[in-house]
Structure formats: C-alpha cells, structure tokens
Amino acid sequence: MSRVEVDRDRCVGSGVCExxxxxxxxxxxxxVLVVHSSxxxxxQLDAVRxxxxxxxxRALSLTE
Ligand code: SF4
Incomplete structure (x- = not known):
C-alpha cells in the first residue's frame, strides 16, 4: 500500500496538490492542508505522484 505524507513545517498552503x-x-x-486519503x-497514484x-x-512524500 502506498502512503503519502505531508511535512507540515514545509507546507505553505499553495494548493498545487489540491x-x-x-x-x-x-x-x-x-x-491548512487536509489529506483525505493518506x-x-x-x-489516484498518478495524480498523487x-x-x-x-x-x-517539497512538502509531500510518497512511499510506494
Ligand atoms: S503540500 Fe505543497 S503543494 Fe500542497 S498545499 Fe502544501 S505547499 Fe502547496
């Protein structure tokens, strides 16, 4: 199962990921960024990548 994580110290709320x-x-x-599906x-993986x-x-990381 892939897992996406947010580094809250780095996120500036730009909304690009959204x-x-x-x-x-x-x-x-x-x-504040809400992750609906960690x-x-x-x-969804291509869009998440x-x-x-x-x-x-570079606040997001994905472990596959
Ligand atoms: S995780 Fe990155 S792209 Fe998403 S809102 Fe935060 S800074 Fe913007």
Missing amino acids: SLAPAVFELDDDG EPDEG DAVQSCPT
Whole structure:
C-alpha cells in the first residue's frame, strides 16, 4: 500500500496538490492542508505522484 505524507513545517498552503489531486488533498478554510486519503488507491497514484513532484516546497512524500 502506498502512503503519502505531508511535512507540515514545509507546507505553505499553495494548493498545487489540491489542484492536481483533489480527491486526496484539500485546503480547509484556514488554508491548512487536509489529506483525505493518506493511502491512495491505484487509481489516484498518478495524480498523487504529480502532486508530490509539483509541490513548490517539497512538502509531500510518497512511499510506494
Ligand atoms: S503543494 Fe505543497 S505547499 Fe502547496 S498545499 Fe500542497 S503540500 Fe502544501
């Protein structure tokens, strides 16, 4: 099972991950990132990989 983690010290709430994988990532009303599925299923993995690579502060990591 793949696992995605957020380094809260690095996340700046840019929302890039939300735009690329909205089923997994969402910014709440305070701009705090909510991870809906820390163990994304196969159908979400490509979008999650894109989000991990596109995060401007490298706050996301994916263990596969
Ligand atoms: S793309 Fe990175 S910095 Fe932006 S909200 Fe997502 S985890 Fe945070």
